[in-house]
Every structure is written in structure tokens, then in C-alpha cells.
Amino acid sequence: MNASLIRTLTVCIVAAFALGACGGDMDDLDQYINSVKAKPGGRIDPLPEITPYEVFTYLADAEGLRSPFVPDSPQAAAGIAAGGTRPDPERSREFLEQFPLDTLRMVGTLKLGETQFGLVQTSDGLIHRVVPGNYMGQNDGRIVVVSESEIELVEIISDGIGGYLEREAAVGLAD
Structure with a gap:
């Protein structure tokens, strides 16, 4: 017997x-379907009444108001981005700046002479x-105070509109 005949017979048998x-x-x-059909139908609640949509046209120009979709002025937006706090791209990065701040743990202090x-x-x-x-963390965190219980630093973070803000952060002594 050849393979195609065996395959055909197998398919026919299956x-x-x-x-x-x-x-x-x-x-x-049939009995289940008849019992379900014999039950009385439930009451369907009416649809809630839909209140008509009130159209509101924002007329900022006509009333002398500023549009919320346009920056205050191009000069003000450029001033925010150009001035103020910025990370220093020329500064060489320190080893602890490759780690996110929340993965670093303060485990103690060491005092040599007057330096803590x-x-x-x-x-x-x-x-x-x-x-x-020194710097640590990925947001240009500059250490300002080292105390017995924590390391305080100032990070430079993006404000989302092209500028930067300084934010205080701390790494506390681990338990």
C-alpha cells in the first residue's frame, strides 16, 4: 500500500x-431550551434621558484673554529656556552619576580631620x-551637605517646557 492510500483511509476512519x-x-x-422559553421575560428599565450638549465657544481674542494653547509670548518662552539653571555639559561625570538616586544607599559616615x-x-x-x-544620581545631583543621618543634594531636572529646575533631594541612612 502506498502512503497516500493509507493517509486517505485514516482521514475517512477519523x-x-x-x-x-x-x-x-x-x-x-430541547428540554432546557423549552424551560428557558417558558420563563417570563424580565422588565427592561427605560433608557436614561440624555441632556442636550451645550456648545461653548471660547472667544479669547474677542474678550482680550490669552489663548491657553499658545505660549505667553515667544520672548518669554525663549527666556525660560535660555536662562536660569542648566546642567553643565562640559563637566566630567563622576562614577556615582551612572546610578539612579533611588538605587544608592547611605551606609554611614567617616570623619578624617575636619572632613566628613x-x-x-x-x-x-x-x-x-x-x-x-561631589555629584551622584542621574539628574546632576550636587551634594551640598553630608550629615550623620543623610546626604542632601540639589538635582537639576527638566521642567518639561525646555527649561530646568533645581530640586532638593536626600539619601537617608539605611537601616
Whole structure:
């Protein structure tokens, strides 16, 4: 026997068994359908009344108001972006600036002479010494104070409209 004949016979036998499973005994299904149809239908609540939409036309120009979709003035927008606080692109990056601030942990302090160092642990377990003036975190965080309980820093973050803001942050002593 060749392979195509065997394949054809196999398909025919499987089809015969599949069709044989489809019996005409559907009395239980008919009984269920009749019992569902015999139940009284439920009451459907009426649709809520829809209030008509009131059209509002914003006439900023006619009333002398500024449009909320246009910047105050091009000069003001340029002034915000051009002046003020900015990250220094020429400054060489320090090692702890490659880590997000929330992954750095203060694990202690060390005092040598008059200098107090903060001990910061990175996510890979290494401990680094920092002093005021060092940078850490990915937002140009400049350390301003190292105390026994925390390291305070000032980060430079984008304000979303082309400028930058200074934001205070701190890394507390880990428990």
C-alpha cells in the first residue's frame, strides 16, 4: 500500500468516528431550551434621558484673554529656556552619576580631620566616599551637605517646557 492510500483511509476512519459521535439524542437540550422559553421575560428599565450638549465657544481674542494653547509670548518662552539653571555639559561625570538616586544607599559616615565623608553603597555592593561638591544620581545631583543621618543634594531636572529646575533631594541612612 502506498502512503497516500493509507493517509486517505485514516482521514475517512477519523471522519466516520467524528460523525458517529454526533448522535440525534438531543432531548435534554430541547428540554432546557423549552424551560428557558417558558420563563417570563424580565422588565427592561427605560433608557436614561440624555441632556442636550451645550456648545461653548471660547472667544479669547474677542474678550482680550490669552489663548491657553499658545505660549505667553515667544520672548518669554525663549527666556525660560535660555536662562536660569542648566546642567553643565562640559563637566566630567563622576562614577556615582551612572546610578539612579533611588538605587544608592547611605551606609554611614567617616570623619578624617575636619572632613566628613558620606559612605554610599551602589546596587553592586561597592561603597564609595562622597563629600559636599561631589555629584551622584542621574539628574546632576550636587551634594551640598553630608550629615550623620543623610546626604542632601540639589538635582537639576527638566521642567518639561525646555527649561530646568533645581530640586532638593536626600539619601537617608539605611537601616
